Amino acid sequence: MTGRFITLEGGEGAGKSTQAALLVTALRAEGLEVVATREPGGTPGAEAIRALIVEGDPDRWSALTELLLVNAARADHVARLIRPALERGAWVVCDRYVDSTLAYQGAGKGVPREALIDQHRLATGNLWPDLTLVLDLPVDLGETRAIGRGRLDRFELTGGGFHDRVAKAFRASVVDDPARVRLIDATRDPASVAAAIWAEVEPLLA
Ligand code: TMP
Numbered sequence: 001m002t003g004r005f006i007t008l009e010g011g012e013g014a015g016k017s018t019q020a021a022l023l024v025t026a027l028r029a030e031g032l033e034v035v036a037t038r039e040p041g042g043t044p045g046a047e048a049i050r051a052l053i054v055e056g057d058p059d060r061w062s063a064l065t066e067l068l069l070v071n072a073a074r075a076d077h078v079a080r081l082i083r084p085a086l087e088r089g090a091w092v093v094c095d096r097y098v099d100s101t102l103a104y105q106g107a108g109k110g111v112p113r114e115a116l117i118d119q120h121r122l123a124t125g126n127l128w129p130d131l132t133l134v135l136d137l138p139v140d141l142g143e144t145r146a147i148g149r150g151r152l153d154r155f156e157l158t159g160g161g162f163h164d165r166v167a168k169a170f171r172a173s174v175v176d177d178p179a180r181v182r183l184i185d186a187t188r189d190p191a192s193v194a195a196a197i198w199a200e201v202e203p204l205l206a
Contacts, residue, residue, distance in 0.1 A: 003033075003086040004204050005127070007097040010135035011167050012156050013145030014186045015193060019135065020095045022194045023201065027091055030205060035085040038095035039073065043080045046073035054153040063109035067116070070101055071123040078124045098124075099132055099173050099181070104155065107169030108162050128180065131204060133197055134170045135186035139163045 006023070008016045017038075024036045040050040053061075053069050061069065074097075085092050098120050105111045120126065137145075143163070146156050155162075174183045182200045186193055 002089040004091045005129045007094045007129040007132045009099045009132055011142045013142035014135035014137045016095050016135055018190055020093055024093050033090040035090050035092045039097055042077040045076040049073040056154055058154050058158040063111050067105045067111050071119045075123040078127055103166045103169035107165045132181040134183050136183050137186040139167050
């Protein structure tokens with residue numbers, strides 16, 4: 001594979017979608033073919049599964065069912081969009097990927113890490129990003145931003161310390177895999193966050 005695979009991660013309201021769009025524009029300005037995508041979703045089949053994952057009551061699914069749905073969507077997304085793009089040399093910028101599963105279904109909902117890793121291997125052929133940017137924002141600030149955006153999804157409605165566990169897991173991922181995962185302070189204005197992201201991405205262009 002010759003393309004690069006970059007993921008943006010973080011809790012609710014961290015500004016991932018805004019930053020993903022800015023990053024895609026900056027990479028295209030370098031003359032690269034860039035595929036902009038998101039999870040859960042990214043292909044018609046995976047978007048249909050996304051609706052099952054994000055809509056409805058917080059307790060609609062058990063943690064295991066939720067994990068299987070996330071990976072069913074990811075298997076389709078990787079096989080039909082991400083892997084073909086990387087193989088033809090395109091760069092892929094994805095709003096959420098496996099680190100969201102480790103944080104939400106793992107730390108948030110208690111699925112053991114070995115099960116998450118086994119599932120990831122099966123669903124993706126063990127495809128990991130080249131670079132992951134974790135947008136770090138205090139949980140209460142993210143919640144306020146998410147509420148400001150309108151209707152809350154299943155995860156945004158989940159309480160009981162769930163989002164604190166998720167945030168802690170994202171920060172831990174930077175320590176666990178420093179070669180791949182970088183922490184970005186997302187409390188700053190969008191232009192400053194974009195500059196911090198570009199400082200991490202630019203070395204990959206060489
Ligand atoms: P979004 O609001 O960032 O578009 O993401 C939708 C929700 O899906 C978000 O609350 C996190 C959740 N999610 C998981 O629980 N596990 C995953 O693996 C992914 C990719 C997302």
